[in-house]
Amino acid sequence: MSGLEQFKDRNVSQNYYKVKIEPYPKTGWEKFKRVVKRSIKLELFVGLKITLMEMLRFNIHTIQYPKEKLPIGPRYRAVHKLLRLLESGTERCIGCGLCEKICIANCIRIDTKVDEFGRKIPTEYTINFGRCIFCGYCAEVCPELAIVHGQDYENASEQRAHFALKEDMLTPLDKLKEQKEYPGFGAPTPAADKLIKKTPLAY
Template identity: 75%
Template structure:
C-alpha cells in the first residue's frame, strides 16, 4: 500500500447514498407499509428455519434442577473444608493465610488454643456476596484444607450472604466412611503432584 492512501483525506468519494422511503403520513400509506414488510421474504425464511429445527426433535434443553451440566475440574464454586483421612479432624490449622491473602476481604477467622495445646478455629466465615472466587485462599492453604467444591447455587435474598465453617466442613460420617471427595480444582490434591515439584538448591 502506498503512503498516499493514508494521507488522502478525501473520504467522501467512497460514500454512497441509501434510498430512504418517505415516512407514511396517511393511514392508507401506513397500511401499505405494514403489508409490504409483513409479507416480505425474510419473514418466511425465519419461519422455515424455526420449522426445520422443530421437526428434528433434537432438544438441547436441560431440565434444571433435575439435570445439571457438568462443570470443569478447575471451576471455582462455593468453598469446602476438608478433613484428615486418618483421624477425621479438620485439616485447617488456623494459620490465617487465607484471610490475609483474600483480595476481596471476605474471610473472617478467629482461633484459640484448645485443651490439647492445638490451635483450633472458633469462628470462620466467608461472605459469598463479596467473594470473587479467585481461588487464592485455596492455593495458599498449606494443609489443603479449603478447596472449591462443585456447588454453584449460592443465591440469597440478602446482600450479605455468609457461609459458616460448619457448613463448609465435610460431615464426620462421610470422612470416616472415606466418602470425602478430593476435588481436582483449586487447592485440591492432584495426581503425581510430587513429581511436578521443582527442587530448589536448598533441597539437595
C-alpha cells in the same frame, strides 16, 4: 500511490456502494402498499420459517432444575470445603490463620488450640456467607491446601447471618475415600496423588 500518500487521500467515497433506500411512507395508503409489497416478497415469512423449524425439531433447551443441573467449571468458586489428609484422615488445617488475615470481606473466624501431640489445630472455623464474596484468596493462600472451593453452589438462606461451621465444611471420616481434589483455587496439581501418598503418617 506509495508510502503515506494512500492514507492522505481523502477521496474515500469512490469505491462505496450506495444502497437504494426507499422513502419512508407518509400516508396510510403508502404504508399499506409497503406491507403488501413486503408480504408478497415473503420477507415476513423468513423469520417465521426459522421459528417453525425450531418448533418441529422438538428440542427442549430448558434445564429442569433442580432435577437437572448443568456441569460446573473446575475453577468455579462455590461453597468452601475443608479437606483431610488422605492417608491419616486428620485435618489438613494447621491453624495458621492466613485465610482469616487475607480475607478482604472479613468473614472468616478461626480459633485454635494445641493438641496432645503439640500440633496446632482449629477448634472453631466459621465463614459468614452473607459477607463472603467468593474471591478465592483464602484457598489460594492456604499452605496446606486445607480449604478449597467445592461444587456446592446452593447456599441460599432465610437468615441474614448465614454461617458455615467447621463441621459442615469438613469432610466426614466415613466419606474420606470420596473426597475430591478440586483443580481450582487451592487444589493440588494433577500429579499430587503420588506425592500425597508418600507423606509421613505420623501427623
